[in-house]
Amino acid sequence: MVDRVRRGGPDPLLHWKVRLFFAGAAVLLLSIVLDRKPVALVAIALLGAGMLVVVTDRFRRRDARFADDEDEAGDVSP
Template structure:
């Protein structure tokens, strides 16, 4: 199942809602008045909103991944990071 909880506020949510609402009103007006131009403009507006949402989500994911990578840099270690006292000295028994 996909986790859809928001970790931080969406700064562009107001603009996304405005674009969708404007596109919906233009489609409705175009259908009611029989104006194909209004429907076309509405479709273009909705596609622009979809592309903007996709690009903003990609940018946010990249930023989140960069922050996560920076946070994990200090936590990663492997066997080569051990001190000289922790290393196996050629199998000699002490």
């Protein structure tokens, strides 16, 4: 089951993620209009970069959350 609880406040990279995906989509539409395959490759690279940012940010936030949980568990006195 996926945990949908918000943690840690707003996403600092949200604007960059949206920009990357918007740029990739715009370049892909341009490649369709111009019928140029190399432009489509640039669009794929932009969309891939956006996915890389999303995935690495998700792992970074998860690792930070686990580190915080471990710190809190270490502070407990018996």
